[in-house]
Amino acid sequence: MPALPDQARRPAPAGHMVVCGDDALAERLAAELRELYRMRVTVVVPSLPGAGDAGTGMAGRARAATLFARMQAAVNRTADADAARDVRVLQAPVLDEEALTQADVARADALALVHDDDETNIRAALAARRLNPRLRLVIRLYDRKLGQHLAELLDQAAAVASPGLDPEALDTSTTVLSDADTAAPALAATAVTGTSKVVPADGLLLRAVERTPPGRGEVADPGLCTLALLSATANDPAGAEGSDASGQDGPQLLPDDRTVAAASGRGTVVLETVTHDGPERAPARGLGLPFGSLFSRRLRWSLAGLVLSVLGLAVASWLTTGDHPLHAAYLTLLDIFAIGDPAVGDPVARQVLQLLSGLTGLLLLPVLLAAVLEGLGTFRTASALRRPPRGLSGHVVLLGLGKVGTRVLARLHELGIPVVCVEEDPEARGIPLARRLHVPTVIGDVTQEGVLEATKIHRAHALLAVTSSDTTNLEAALYARSVAPGLRVSLRLYDDAFAVAVYRTLRAAHPEALTRSRSVSTLAAPAFAGAMMGRRILGAIPVERRVLVFAALDVAGHPKLEGRTVAESFRAGMWRVLAIDSAAPDERLPDLAVSPSYDGTEHPSGLVWDLHPGYVLRPQDRVVVAATRQGLAELLGRQARSRTRPTGS
Known part of the structure; x- marks a missing residue:
C-alpha cells in the first residue's frame, strides 16, 4: 500500500484526520482540513488495479487514478515543506479493516467516508467503529432515513464499547451528511434572482437575499444584518465576479457597519427574515381528479350543449302538453334513451318533441363514449410524466x-x-x-x-x-x-x-x-470539514464563489467568545454572533440543523435573534455564528503555524 510522502520523522500536529473517497469531494475536503484547520490528513483512495474489484469498473479506475494524481501534484507543488509532510496519500484496493488500520484510524480524531457508494461507506463505518469507539465519524449518505438509523446504531455501539464515554461527546460522534442536500439550496438559489438562500436552524429558516445597490436618495434596508458585500466588478464583463478568482475586487464577507456605509454601488447579501419551517405535510387531495382534468374543453362544451337541449325539450313538453314539470321531464328522458312508448295518436307537438328527443339521444351516445374514453385515458396517464404546457413561461x-x-x-x-x-x-x-x-x-x-x-x-x-x-x-x-x-x-x-x-x-x-x-464539492466540503472538527454546522451560503458557514457553538471553551459582549465578539471578515439559544441546556435539541419531528405538539424555538450589543456571552450559552472558513478555523483555536522554520531545525 504505497504512501506519499513518508511521515516517519516529523512532529505530528495536534489532530489527525482520515478522509476516504474517490472523487472531488475527498480532494476538496482534504484541502479544507489541511489549509484551513492545519490538521494532519491521511487520504485513502482506491488503487488502480483493485478499483474494478470493488465494483467501480473502468470509470472508477480512471477516477481513482485521476484523484491520486491530483493529490500527488498538490503535495509536490506546495511551497511549505511542513504542509507537504502533513498530507499522506494511501492507495487501497478495498476499503476494509486492513486499509483503515494502515491509515491509523485507531488513533485518529475523525474519519470522513465520502465515497459515492453508500454501501462502501456503511461497511467502512462499521469497521472503523470497532477499531476506535471514540472516533468521530462523518459519513456521506444520500438516503436520509438510512443515515439517521445508521447514526443511532453507531452511537449506540460507541456507548457500549466505551462505558466511560461522555454522553455529550456522543451527540457529535457520528454525523451523516449528503453533499446533494448541502449544495441543493445554494444551487437552487442561484437559478432565480431574488430567491432566498436558506439555512435551517432549530425549525427556523435563515433567509439570505442578494440586494442591488440603492439608487440616489434611497436608503438600503440592512435587515437583521449585512452578511456580505458583493464584488466591485459586478458590472465589468471582464471581471471575475462569480468565480474563485475574484481577487481584491471580490466579495467582502461579514463587513462592519463602517465598511457597509462606505461601499457605494455594491450589492449586498442581507439576512432578511427568520420564518418558521413547519413540518412538511402532504397537500390534501380528493379521491377523484378534478372535472377539468378528466375531460377536455371541447368535450365539456358538448356535454353542456346536450344538457341544455334536454332541458329545452323538457320545458317544451311541459308547455305543450300541460303535464306536471317532473312528468314532462320524465317522458323526455324516456324518449332520449329510446325506452318510451311511440307517441301514436298523440298531438302533433308531442310527436315532434319525441322525434327531437330521439335525435338528441343519438347525439348523446358518442359524447358519452368519448367521455368514458377520455376519463380512462386520464387515469392511465395520471402517473406518467407531464409535458411542458403550451403557454408556459417564467420557469x-x-x-x-x-x-x-x-x-x-x-x-x-x-x-x-x-x-x-x-x-x-x-x-x-x-x-x-x-x-x-x-x-x-x-x-x-x-x-x-x-x-x-x-x-x-x-x-x-x-x-x-x-x-x-x-x-x-x-x-x-x-x-x-x-x-x-x-x-x-x-x-x-x-x-x-x-x-x-x-x-x-x-x-x-x-x-x-x-x-x-x-461546484457541489466546493459547496459541500466546508460542512463535511466542520463536522469532522466536532461542531454543529447548520449550513453554508455561497457568496459568488466564496462560502459563508453557519454553525452552532457552545460558548464554553472559546476564549474569543466567553466573557465578551456581542459587540466585542464580532470580528469583521471572520465571524459574527447572530443568535443565542435561550433554551435550558437540558432542553436543547442536540442538533440545531435538524428540525424536530412532528408529533402533534409545537416546538417553540429557543433562538433569540434581536441581540443587545452589550449582552455578555456566558459559558452555558449556545450561539449561532456566521463565519468565513478561515474565521471558523481561528475561532476554534486552529491557528496557522508559522511558515518559518525555527532556528537550528
Missing part, C-alpha cells in the same frame, strides 16, 4: 435529475418556482419525484436538437445545468444563450480554472445576463 429549466438534481428539484418545488426538467435516463433517480410532483419533464439528450426547445427555453426565466458532465452543461448553456441571450444561467462545473474561463467568456458575450458557476 426554471433544470438539466439533470441525478442525486443533486433531485434535491434541487425538491428545493425549487418547496419555494413554489415552476420547473421543467430534462433528463436523458428515463430510470434516473429523480424521475419518480418529478412524476409525484407533476413536474413537466422532457426525456432526451439535452445536446440533441429540439430537446431544449421542448422545454420552452425561449420563455424560461433561468437555466440550471447540474448534470455530472461539464461539457454537457456548457453545451446546453451556450445553446440556450443563443436562443435567449438574456437567460439567467447557472452551471455546475468542477474545475475552477475552467469555470472562470467559462464565466468570463459568457459574461463578455452577454454582459446584461446573469451567469454563475457552482
Whole structure:
C-alpha cells in the first residue's frame, strides 16, 4: 500500500484526520482540513488495479487514478515543506479493516467516508467503529432515513464499547451528511434572482437575499444584518465576479457597519427574515381528479350543449302538453334513451318533441363514449410524466435529475418556482419525484436538437445545468444563450480554472445576463470539514464563489467568545454572533440543523435573534455564528503555524 510522502520523522500536529473517497469531494475536503484547520490528513483512495474489484469498473479506475494524481501534484507543488509532510496519500484496493488500520484510524480524531457508494461507506463505518469507539465519524449518505438509523446504531455501539464515554461527546460522534442536500439550496438559489438562500436552524429558516445597490436618495434596508458585500466588478464583463478568482475586487464577507456605509454601488447579501419551517405535510387531495382534468374543453362544451337541449325539450313538453314539470321531464328522458312508448295518436307537438328527443339521444351516445374514453385515458396517464404546457413561461429549466438534481428539484418545488426538467435516463433517480410532483419533464439528450426547445427555453426565466458532465452543461448553456441571450444561467462545473474561463467568456458575450458557476464539492466540503472538527454546522451560503458557514457553538471553551459582549465578539471578515439559544441546556435539541419531528405538539424555538450589543456571552450559552472558513478555523483555536522554520531545525 504505497504512501506519499513518508511521515516517519516529523512532529505530528495536534489532530489527525482520515478522509476516504474517490472523487472531488475527498480532494476538496482534504484541502479544507489541511489549509484551513492545519490538521494532519491521511487520504485513502482506491488503487488502480483493485478499483474494478470493488465494483467501480473502468470509470472508477480512471477516477481513482485521476484523484491520486491530483493529490500527488498538490503535495509536490506546495511551497511549505511542513504542509507537504502533513498530507499522506494511501492507495487501497478495498476499503476494509486492513486499509483503515494502515491509515491509523485507531488513533485518529475523525474519519470522513465520502465515497459515492453508500454501501462502501456503511461497511467502512462499521469497521472503523470497532477499531476506535471514540472516533468521530462523518459519513456521506444520500438516503436520509438510512443515515439517521445508521447514526443511532453507531452511537449506540460507541456507548457500549466505551462505558466511560461522555454522553455529550456522543451527540457529535457520528454525523451523516449528503453533499446533494448541502449544495441543493445554494444551487437552487442561484437559478432565480431574488430567491432566498436558506439555512435551517432549530425549525427556523435563515433567509439570505442578494440586494442591488440603492439608487440616489434611497436608503438600503440592512435587515437583521449585512452578511456580505458583493464584488466591485459586478458590472465589468471582464471581471471575475462569480468565480474563485475574484481577487481584491471580490466579495467582502461579514463587513462592519463602517465598511457597509462606505461601499457605494455594491450589492449586498442581507439576512432578511427568520420564518418558521413547519413540518412538511402532504397537500390534501380528493379521491377523484378534478372535472377539468378528466375531460377536455371541447368535450365539456358538448356535454353542456346536450344538457341544455334536454332541458329545452323538457320545458317544451311541459308547455305543450300541460303535464306536471317532473312528468314532462320524465317522458323526455324516456324518449332520449329510446325506452318510451311511440307517441301514436298523440298531438302533433308531442310527436315532434319525441322525434327531437330521439335525435338528441343519438347525439348523446358518442359524447358519452368519448367521455368514458377520455376519463380512462386520464387515469392511465395520471402517473406518467407531464409535458411542458403550451403557454408556459417564467420557469426554471433544470438539466439533470441525478442525486443533486433531485434535491434541487425538491428545493425549487418547496419555494413554489415552476420547473421543467430534462433528463436523458428515463430510470434516473429523480424521475419518480418529478412524476409525484407533476413536474413537466422532457426525456432526451439535452445536446440533441429540439430537446431544449421542448422545454420552452425561449420563455424560461433561468437555466440550471447540474448534470455530472461539464461539457454537457456548457453545451446546453451556450445553446440556450443563443436562443435567449438574456437567460439567467447557472452551471455546475468542477474545475475552477475552467469555470472562470467559462464565466468570463459568457459574461463578455452577454454582459446584461446573469451567469454563475457552482461546484457541489466546493459547496459541500466546508460542512463535511466542520463536522469532522466536532461542531454543529447548520449550513453554508455561497457568496459568488466564496462560502459563508453557519454553525452552532457552545460558548464554553472559546476564549474569543466567553466573557465578551456581542459587540466585542464580532470580528469583521471572520465571524459574527447572530443568535443565542435561550433554551435550558437540558432542553436543547442536540442538533440545531435538524428540525424536530412532528408529533402533534409545537416546538417553540429557543433562538433569540434581536441581540443587545452589550449582552455578555456566558459559558452555558449556545450561539449561532456566521463565519468565513478561515474565521471558523481561528475561532476554534486552529491557528496557522508559522511558515518559518525555527532556528537550528
